[in-house]
Amino acid sequence: MTMNNAGGRRKPPTIHDVAREAGVSRGTVSRVLNGGHYVSPAAQEAVNAAIRKTGYVVNRHARSLITGRSDSIGFLLTEPQERFFEDPNFNVLLSSCTQALAAHDIPLLLMLAGTKDERRRITRYITAGHVDGVLLVSSHSGDPVAEELREAGVPLVQCGKPMGPGARVSYVAADDRDGARDMVRHLLSLGRRRIAMVSGPLDTPGGVDRLAGYKEVLTDAGIAIDERLIVSGDYSRASGEAGAERLLAQAPDLDAVFVASDLMAQGALAALARAGRRVPEDVSVGGFDDSVAALEATPALTTIRQPYDRISAEMVRVLLAQINGEDPMAVILPTELVKRDST
Amino acid sequence: MTMNNAGGRRKPPTIHDVAREAGVSRGTVSRVLNGGHYVSPAAQEAVNAAIRKTGYVVNRHARSLITGRSDSIGFLLTEPQERFFEDPNFNVLLSSCTQALAAHDIPLLLMLAGTKDERRRITRYITAGHVDGVLLVSSHSGDPVAEELREAGVPLVQCGKPMGPGARVSYVAADDRDGARDMVRHLLSLGRRRIAMVSGPLDTPGGVDRLAGYKEVLTDAGIAIDERLIVSGDYSRASGEAGAERLLAQAPDLDAVFVASDLMAQGALAALARAGRRVPEDVSVGGFDDSVAALEATPALTTIRQPYDRISAEMVRVLLAQINGEDPMAVILPTELVKRDST
């Protein structure tokens, strides 16, 4: 029935047109549009018919001007774009956030701000009020963008723990330290004693916490920390490969490697295979994330599962709460050890 | 100097506050904001100082309400999300579109509408006027979303030729048919005569045109078309692998395969290797796209380069022109044969 303005040139109908068509006032149409409370069934019906007939779509600019809301959420990624495409975690996180927002009928806008220039443009867009809140993903979590948005009063939830101690910013994260503890305990239970680690970047809480969990369990077990058994990478596959090579050179007697991400673990497996070490016979390998990278690896990776679906759901919940005026909060979710063939 | 509203609770300053602070009228502030023509240097200066002092940011909702513009562009992808992450072409297309828009200081909003539900939500968001125009990427190019947006009068440029014949919708595409011709001529020049093809989906113009180019060159060379040498896939790696296996079964005497995408070609190479065929000695393999998949393949793929940077630039140019009231138009760009190790 939307036979009009096929060319797209004519002005779209306004709430006024709908009101006239339905024989009611603007107020009544507005009430129907926003939930339909205190509207008689007859009026309800008439308005809906008029909307169908005119092909009316609400002008969100006009609405936002009054309400101060845009009813949309931004998913902001400040990583370089290649990382976004390389790391399967983003895929999972993105689709589960989309799903969580779908329950509230809110569209998700993806914003890739890998370059400085783009970061500026996107920040301006956000602070102009085009989205009600932001789900922020960035591994460098002392991110200036986060600070800028927070200062501008934009509701914000970060994925992963931020670096600074007392920053009043919401975040949702898996319990990195506890996950690391589980993995190292598992490796110990297999009889391994020369357990190496490829950690994440040490300027991020995720990198620091996983390493801390590793050291804690070893110390508790009476095993001295050997710095030759520790290197760090940046979560990319290539850095995992390089890290494992370094470990093999520094500590050829290692009998297990705990790698702080599945993608890095893939690289490490490649390096071990090249060095002639059999996994899991000679060396046990543990990953972190439980992304598809863990399943695609040969052998399939034993890893620590990050509950991405729950993380997304919590991020959305916290963000919406904050949009409604609640205070920032932190949520830490438990991880789970997933045993496969690499240990 | 933006010391105010750190908590984000106080109302942001309006153009009125700036005007008062600078001792001028709203009109003058507005003029400074929009290019600064017909404003005295003194007023210019005063307004800029007032903006800095108050931390004023223009309210885009109010602006958009009047101008009918939002100064942002949507990049809409109606593919399933996995495909987006798998196919390196999207990465390239996306970043070059971002770059092309950056020249106009326009932010790009990425919208992934893989599911029907999400498609509805995003379509509503777009038709409500939240973006000025849409760059649409979808291989199923008779896409109902395109039709809906066109009907709603939203400026739209599609990447790749749309399916329907006379639809008045803008698009930018590489010359698929000509690219295919180049590749098949190249294979012929190497002395190959049993040239097989893994085409794209035959319900898309890209799939059809590349196949047409293949048939045309063979026919011109006096070689009869053998249907056993032709299968089709969906551009994914897996479908390329399956396609090559089918070809090997149907026509074991093939001496070349032209695969309609690099990603599928990767799969085909895997299948050929498993069957013990050496590339390029026993079988020459040609791809299409020249994405990173072509370089990552072993051996490196000879392929047809799609000029993604030019495609993006043209998409943006055509879209902006259309936003400014110009008529839809089609742009076809030439491809280029890139010789590497697989032929």
Place this chain on the structure above:
DNA sequence: TTCTCTACTGTGAACGCTCACAGAAGCACC
């Protein structure tokens, strides 16, 4: 002087919507 032109500035009226308020109608209760 007077007129015209240019450079600049201020003002009211929109843009399309929501929100608060006032008012009407119907019903029940004392």
Place this chain on the structure above:
DNA sequence: GGTGCTTCTGTGAGCGTTCACAGTAGAGAA
């Protein structure tokens, strides 16, 4: 018959901008 309550409806104001228009001042030409 008044009073209070609930359900529904219409109206005016206002959100923060831009835009068209009117108006001022100064320079140069007649």
